[in-house]
Amino acid sequence: MNKPITAFTxxxxxxxxxxxxxxxxTRGPFVAANPERRDPFTTQALKWPIKPLYTPADLDAxxxxxxxxxxxxxxxxxxxxxxxxxxxxxxxTMTQVTGFGKGEDWAKxxxxxxxxxxxGLILEYDLATTNGYDSDDPxxxxxxxxxxxxxxxLEDLERAFDLPFDKLNYLMSVCNAPQPVNLAxxxxxxEKKGIDPQEFVLHIVNGILIxxxxxxxxxxxxxxxxxxxxxxxxxxxxxxxNWAPLSIIxxxxxxxxxxxxxxxxxxxxxxxxxIDATLERGLDIDTVAPYLNHFVVNVDMxxxxxxxxxxxxxxxxxxLMKERYGATRPEALKxxxxxxxxxxxxxxxxPLNNIGRLAIMxxxxxxxxxxxxxxxxxxxxxxxxxxxxxxxVGAALQHIxxxxxxxxxxIDPLAGSYYVETLTKQMEDAAFAEMEKIFAMxxxxxxxxxxxxxxxxGREQYERHKDLEEGRRKWVGVNHLVLAEEKRExxxxxxxxxxxxxxxxxxxxxxxxxxxxxxxxxxxxVREAARNGGNLVPVCLEAVKVYATHGELCNAMRDVxxxxxxxxxxxxx
Amino acid sequence: xxxxxxxxxxxxxxxxxxDTHTVGVTIIGHALREAGMEVIFTGLKQTPEMVAxxxxxxxxxxxxxSTLSAGHMRNxxxxxxxxxxxxxxxxxxxAGGVIPQEDQSFLTEAxxxxxxxxxxxxxxxxxxxxxxxxxxxxxxxx
Numbered sequence: 001m002n003k004p005i006t007a008f009t010x011x012x013x014x015x016x017x018x019x020x021x022x023x024x025x026t027r028g029p030f031v032a033a034n035p036e037r038r039d040p041f042t043t044q045a046l047k048w049p050i051k052p053l054y055t056p057a058d059l060d061a062x063x064x065x066x067x068x069x070x071x072x073x074x075x076x077x078x079x080x081x082x083x084x085x086x087x088x089x090x091x092x093t094m095t096q097v098t099g100f101g102k103g104e105d106w107a108k109x110x111x112x113x114x115x116x117x118x119x120g121l122i123l124e125y126d127l128a129t130t131n132g133y134d135s136d137d138p139x140x141x142x143x144x145x146x147x148x149x150x151x152x153x154l155e156d157l158e159r160a161f162d163l164p165f166d167k168l169n170y171l172m173s174v175c176n177a178p179q180p181v182n183l184a185x186x187x188x189x190x191e192k193k194g195i196d197p198q199e200f201v202l203h204i205v206n207g208i209l210i211x212x213x214x215x216x217x218x219x220x221x222x223x224x225x226x227x228x229x230x231x232x233x234x235x236x237x238x239x240x241x242n243w244a245p246l247s248i249i250x251x252x253x254x255x256x257x258x259x260x261x262x263x264x265x266x267x268x269x270x271x272x273x274x275i276d277a278t279l280e281r282g283l284d285i286d287t288v289a290p291y292l293n294h295f296v297v298n299v300d301m302x303x304x305x306x307x308x309x310x311x312x313x314x315x316x317x318x319x320l321m322k323e324r325y326g327a328t329r330p331e332a333l334k335x336x337x338x339x340x341x342x343x344x345x346x347x348x349x350x351p352l353n354n355i356g357r358l359a360i361m362x363x364x365x366x367x368x369x370x371x372x373x374x375x376x377x378x379x380x381x382x383x384x385x386x387x388x389x390x391x392x393v394g395a396a397l398q399h400i401x402x403x404x405x406x407x408x409x410x411i412d413p414l415a416g417s418y419y420v421e422t423l424t425k426q427m428e429d430a431a432f433a434e435m436e437k438i439f440a441m442x443x444x445x446x447x448x449x450x451x452x453x454x455x456x457x458g459r460e461q462y463e464r465h466k467d468l469e470e471g472r473r474k475w476v477g478v479n480h481l482v483l484a485e486e487k488r489e490x491x492x493x494x495x496x497x498x499x500x501x502x503x504x505x506x507x508x509x510x511x512x513x514x515x516x517x518x519x520x521x522x523x524x525x526v527r528e529a530a531r532n533g534g535n536l537v538p539v540c541l542e543a544v545k546v547y548a549t550h551g552e553l554c555n556a557m558r559d560v561x562x563x564x565x566x567x568x569x570x571x572x573x
Numbered sequence: 574x575x576x577x578x579x580x581x582x583x584x585x586x587x588x589x590x591x592d593t594h595t596v597g598v599t600i601i602g603h604a605l606r607e608a609g610m611e612v613i614f615t616g617l618k619q620t621p622e623m624v625a626x627x628x629x630x631x632x633x634x635x636x637x638x639s640t641l642s643a644g645h646m647r648n649x650x651x652x653x654x655x656x657x658x659x660x661x662x663x664x665x666x667x668a669g670g671v672i673p674q675e676d677q678s679f680l681t682e683a684x685x686x687x688x689x690x691x692x693x694x695x696x697x698x699x700x701x702x703x704x705x706x707x708x709x710x711x712x713x714x715x
Binding site for chain 1: 586590591592593595596598599600602603604612613614616617618620642643644647671673674690691692694695696
């Protein structure tokens with residue numbers, strides 16, 4: 001009974017024949033008398049048919065080969081794990097999203113989260129910042145400090161970094177469209193605080209290509225967006241080799257309803273665009289790939305789609321690096337996954353049900369090989385900004401999965417499951433076919449410029465919504481087990497005019513007292529670098545140190561690059 | 574008038590300000606187009622001035638605003654006023670997304686004709702527009 005899986009393969013013909021016999025003699029008559037509850041059974045996002053039973057014959061039909069397809073943890077193709085010992089030597093880093101209000105509000109929230117036992121933090125800015133405006137710009141009235149921290153100048157970050165940096169080993173910052181500006185702000189703020197940049201890891205997301213695909217926080221046209229992102233990548237690789245210059249947030253494609261195959265193919269193709277641009281800067285693949293291999297991946301409620309997606313991601317990356325780029329270093333062949341339960345599975349209705357959903361999804365993340373890091377959203381997030389109790393429950397949830405379930409005690413415990421291996425391999429094959437299609441179009445930047453990604457996601461959004469409206473998908477609290485008397489609305493964060501006014505006053509007061517001619521000269525150097533192709537990070541660094549504001553720096557680049565304004569077709573509507 | 578009643582309903586969908594949540598507006602766009610309407614999307618980061626100008630230039634019958642980032646109390650009354658001032662007050666102005674119950678009467682008094690909040694069924698939205706269009710065409714033919 002305990003023979004290794006390869007020992008079964010010689011008996012596949014017998015198993016296929018035996019399965020047919022079982023179907024005819026045992027299952028067939030039963031189903032004739034007891035009709036199935038669904039027709040057809042499919043996976044949730046991919047809508048792939050699910051068979052009643054998977055056997056070694058399915059692995060054989062898919063061409064499964066243990067050594068080639070799965071192998072061993074810490075070794076090519078890394079399907080089982082990129083770590084030689086899985087999570088037995090240490091758990092993943094446990095993280096939660098935070099960030100709102102003024103710099104000092106963020107610092108207060110961040111301290112609370114560090115006290116709850118979290119060691120990594122994510123710094124999210126408001127939409128004014130991520131779209132490249134200062135708080136006093138008329139375009140962003142009412143948005144200041146709403147969705148994250150308002151960042152106008154170096155002074156805001158100096159206040160935000162009033163933190164116990166000894167408890168913090170990891171900080172992720174999300175400011176994709178004007179990345180060189182934000183990177184310069186953070187470097188300058190760390191310097192001012194006297195923090196040794198080697199003592200922790202700064203991770204910038206730098207994900208402009210996904211912004212064009214589905215998130216929307218873009219400023220400049222895609223070719224310029226990619227160029228300035230590459231400036232930040234090159235600067236980090238050459239100056240802060242212990243930092244991370246890119247994350248491919250596949251977890252933004254997923255709420256935009258990318259199915260697992262699209263997630264793998266689109267995000268890997270997008271990563272290839274960054275890799276190609278960085279290789280053009282004179283770096284080689286074995287140096288570059290270990291910097292550009294951070295992927296944030298959501299897991300949704302379809303347990304096996306989620307687990308198999310994580311396994312397929314590791315393998316697809318390894319194959320792509322080896323086969324397309326000829327990478328040879330293990331560090332280049334290993335993807336770094338950060339996983340998270342998805343917020344789109346959570347409901348506004350009956351919010352305590354979301355704790356159940358989060359536990360299931362976090363377990364799927366762990367079973368898929370949680371990766372470097374797991375971030376849990378909060379059970380009441382759909383309703384309002386997180387309360388402290390929700391943060392505590394969210395942090396505890398990861399500890400429950402880690403310490404109480406046993407799922408992390410052996411490496412890749414679901415390997416060898418006939419269903420899991422079949423689905424993993426099907427995803428890999430389909431993702432490679434989709435990537436070939438994208439490369440044939442000229443790669444991810446071209447797929448964005450032609451609207452291919454956007455239209456593909458638009459279709460998925462509509463189809464998946466119809467599944468819900470027409471009852472093909474049951475969602476507890478939404479279209480199943482609905483509480484008639486429950487009336488729950490998303491809590492709107494009313495414009496905190498006072499906070500916005502304070503932030504506006506601060507930036508205006510700063511502009512009045514700084515050395516204006518130094519600022520003007522620094523902004524002109526940024527325009528020059530933008531025009532002549534010089535790296536934008538050093539010139540932005542000079543500019544933020546004389547307190548040029550975020551919006552002024554973004555505008556200097558708008559003067560040179562113009563702005564991105566897609567129509568219906570390009571927006572996928 | 575004959576020419577007008579034969580043509581398809583034209584709808585402008587728009588997003589105002591920094592609100593970049595597009596899943597809802599994408600679903601609505603697909604549903605309306607599938608129901609035979611012409612759909613034009615403005616793109617993101619629009620001001621009320623830009624949307625009013627686009628509505629007039631594109632000669633649409635309906636303007637639909639998707640709002641999920643709480644700018645509705647400021648933006649929607651302004652858009653309604655701009656449309657009226659520019660002689661386009663006959664266009665049907667709709668809003669959808671996250672709009673709390675307590676804000677809705679203020680918005681309808683300010684000139685928003687109908688509000689569909691999150692969870693509205695696309696089939697109801699299509700039916701509402703088809704009924705409105707039939708009525709509009711009947712009144713124009715009369």
